[in-house]
Amino acid sequence: MTVKVGIIGGSGIADAGFFNEVGRKSIETPYGKPSGEYILGEVGGAGKAEVIFLPRHGPGHKTPPHKINYRANIWGFKELGVDKLICPSAVGSLREDYRPGEICLADQFIDWTRGRELTFYDGPEVVHVSVADPYCESLRKMLAGICEEQNIPHHPTGTMVVIAGPRFSTRAESKMFRNYADIIGMTGVPEAQLARELGICYANLSMITDYDVWAEKPVNVSEVIRTMKENAGKIQTIIEAAIGRLADVECKECRAHLDEAGF
Numbered sequence: 001m002t003v004k005v006g007i008i009g010g011s012g013i014a015d016a017g018f019f020n021e022v023g024r025k026s027i028e029t030p031y032g033k034p035s036g037e038y039i040l041g042e043v044g045g046a047g048k049a050e051v052i053f054l055p056r057h058g059p060g061h062k063t064p065p066h067k068i069n070y071r072a073n074i075w076g077f078k079e080l081g082v083d084k085l086i087c088p089s090a091v092g093s094l095r096e097d098y099r100p101g102e103i104c105l106a107d108q109f110i111d112w113t114r115g116r117e118l119t120f121y122d123g124p125e126v127v128h129v130s131v132a133d134p135y136c137e138s139l140r141k142m143l144a145g146i147c148e149e150q151n152i153p154h155h156p157t158g159t160m161v162v163i164a165g166p167r168f169s170t171r172a173e174s175k176m177f178r179n180y181a182d183i184i185g186m187t188g189v190p191e192a193q194l195a196r197e198l199g200i201c202y203a204n205l206s207m208i209t210d211y212d213v214w215a216e217k218p219v220n221v222s223e224v225i226r227t228m229k230e231n232a233g234k235i236q237t238i239i240e241a242a243i244g245r246l247a248d249v250e251c252k253e254c255r256a257h258l259d260e261a262g263f
């Protein structure tokens with residue numbers, strides 16, 4: 001059986017050279033256009049592993065977090081037959097001990113976004129899917145195991161608060177979020193819950209790029225980009241190792257949530 005995995009992330013992953021590009025696909029979905037073309041790749045020769053990459057912010061990173069068509073992006077992966085997604089993202093830290101340059105594998109999120117299309121179930125079919133545990137446990141544990149083996153500084157769990165963006169938090173917001181969450185990002189919602197609604201296993205792979213403004217240090221985009229560039233190799237190493245192990249990951253839970261929802 002061919003292993004197939006979807007990756008939603010920055011263009012650094014597509015350029016990393018660990019998969020051979022074999023084609024590109026444009027998909028028109030019932031929810032409109034995804035962020036860009038899906039890049040189809042192979043790892044380890046034909047038939048070994050299929051990698052399907054989508055640049056979350058589109059080609060040239062031109063779509064801001066609040067304008068991303070999350071529904072189209074996830075729907076497109078479903079159409080391509082993807083049932084596992086590994087999704088790198090850049091996040092700020094809300095805790096002293098979650099340091100820039102480290103990896104966090106979120107296991108919970110808090111939705112602080114607004115104005116986003118959050119579901120595939122807009123009626124007439126009314127479906128309530130459980131996201132008590134919004135991420136795929138099997139994938140998260142596999143990624144944590146890889147970080148452990150590769151001596152990559154990481155946090156195997158973490159709560160991510162997702163804000164609307166594109167602005168960063170105020171100091172008051174940041175201090176409030178610190179009471180409830182470990183990291184802060186702009187794209188985790190509704191990406192994870194949409195994957196859950198389609199029964200796709202979804203893992204977050206966060207790169208901590210900076211301390212959020214609670215730390216009384218100014219956050220600026222150049223610092224975020226510099227940290228991302230310096231640490232991009234860690235994300236590539238983890239994903240490359242993960243592809244080799246996907247065949248061993250068996251998960252029935254993510255799909256079972258749909259059955260529980262009566263779908």
Ligand SMILES: [Zn+2]
Nearest residue numbers: 136201251254
């Ligand atoms: Zn799963």
